[in-house]
Amino acid sequence: MYWASLIPEENFLLFYNLIFLSVVFLASLIVASLQLDLGGLLLLYHGSRGHHSRGKTRSLASSYICGSMVMQFLILGSCAVVYQLIYSVISFFHPVLSLSDEFFSASAGLLISLALVSWLFYYRSARSTELWLPSSVSNFLRRKFSEVSTRIEAFSLGLLTVFFELPFIFVPAFLAYNSLLSLPSNIIIFGVTLYLLMSILPLLICRLYLKKGANIANVQRWREKNHRFFRILTGIFYFILAIFIIVFIIMGELV
Amino acid sequence: MKPRPNPPLFLPILIRADILREARTLDIPTGFAISISESVASVVESYLKNHPVVTELDIKSLIISELEKYHTDLAYIYRNRDTII
Numbered sequence: 001m002y003w004a005s006l007i008p009e010e011n012f013l014l015f016y017n018l019i020f021l022s023v024v025f026l027a028s029l030i031v032a033s034l035q036l037d038l039g040g041l042l043l044l045y046h047g048s049r050g051h052h053s054r055g056k057t058r059s060l061a062s063s064y065i066c067g068s069m070v071m072q073f074l075i076l077g078s079c080a081v082v083y084q085l086i087y088s089v090i091s092f093f094h095p096v097l098s099l100s101d102e103f104f105s106a107s108a109g110l111l112i113s114l115a116l117v118s119w120l121f122y123y124r125s126a127r128s129t130e131l132w133l134p135s136s137v138s139n140f141l142r143r144k145f146s147e148v149s150t151r152i153e154a155f156s157l158g159l160l161t162v163f164f165e166l167p168f169i170f171v172p173a174f175l176a177y178n179s180l181l182s183l184p185s186n187i188i189i190f191g192v193t194l195y196l197l198m199s200i201l202p203l204l205i206c207r208l209y210l211k212k213g214a215n216i217a218n219v220q221r222w223r224e225k226n227h228r229f230f231r232i233l234t235g236i237f238y239f240i241l242a243i244f245i246i247v248f249i250i251m252g253e254l255v
Numbered sequence: 256m257k258p259r260p261n262p263p264l265f266l267p268i269l270i271r272a273d274i275l276r277e278a279r280t281l282d283i284p285t286g287f288a289i290s291i292s293e294s295v296a297s298v299v300e301s302y303l304k305n306h307p308v309v310t311e312l313d314i315k316s317l318i319i320s321e322l323e324k325y326h327t328d329l330a331y332i333y334r335n336r337d338t339i340i
Contacts, residue, residue: 039340046336050276128338138340215281217328220339 017187019248023179024191026241027172028198033234034168035122035223036131037068038202040161042223043145044154045216052149058211063151065203067158072199075162075169076192079177103178104249108242110171115238118168122231129220129227133164172241267296270318274329277336281328291329295321 044064048057083103090096124130131138141161148154162169180191206219223230271292278288298321299314306313315334322330 036340042339046280046332046339049280049282125338128335129340130338131340133340141340142337215328217281217332220335221331224335 017183019252020179020182021187021191021194023241023245023249024176024195025198026237026244027176027179028195030172030234030237030241031072031169031195031199032202033230033237034165035129035227035230036133036165037158037161037200038206038223039129039131040064040141040145040157041203041206042216042219043142044148044157045210047146047148049216059151060148060154061207061210063154064158065200065207067155067160068162068203069158069196069200070155071159071162072169072173072196073192075166075173076177076195079170079174082174083177100178100182101250103174104245107171107175107178108245108250111175111238111242111245114168114171115235115242118238119231119235122168122234123227126228127224129223137164172238175241175245267300270296270299274318274322274333277333278326278329281326281332283326283329287326291322291325294325 041061041064044061045057048060052060086103087096121132124132133141141157141164144153144157144160148157176191176195180188183191209219210216274292274295275288278291283291295318299317302314302317303309319330319334322333
């Protein structure tokens, strides 16, 4: 089925760019719906407010958010290395021009698996916001967040929390990278900025909310009340992205 | 055989410091936080005198039930601080 031939020629380029930007946007929504970095921010506030002044807590939170954003960018960049590595290995045995079609197909399958995994395993308990991490890792993070005292430590914790979510982030990031490759160079920067800003948007909103005077108990109660909704939402985002790729990119023969 | 670790000490001063630290994260006024921590610590002390064998969970439940009387947010954070992630 090549439904893209139904689109008028003058609008085709716009449609083509919109499709790939939408993939980037959906991938960033998936990353934004994950909860470890938001939980980390709350732990940072919890650990820091007991020991430091408000101003210091705010600067630590800003450093943490910067760390999260930098790690998201590094993951996006590392997709280039992974892509080139796989392309080099496969080209060695069977020369190909591009692997985008195969990568998109494989990613769609992985997204569906990740949707099921996020529904079943992302939260440990049905009643609390405890996540899938092994208890040694979550104890390590809790201890580090309670001891954080410098901006560089907060920055490192931002890097670390995003890194620990890599099993759930890598496939959307890889798809976002593949989609960015298909865009013109002047739109790539916009795409990267959109991805990074959307992925840290929950942290920025939480930071603003806490700055306005809310306390962490309110935020944590809200997270606990809505954690089932977030679990379903994350799975739905994975599904939507998979179906979007199958319908618009693979069946539309846009790669 | 591995030696059993020593059981943690439940000193009133440690409970008071813990509650004060949690109260500070919620911006509870210092005077109010001190009075809450002293009341809760005294209740835990009298409980320990009457119950020679207790578990960590018993003490935590007692602290939470006492904190609920004074400040629900403080009790909530004390109960859920290990389940944020």
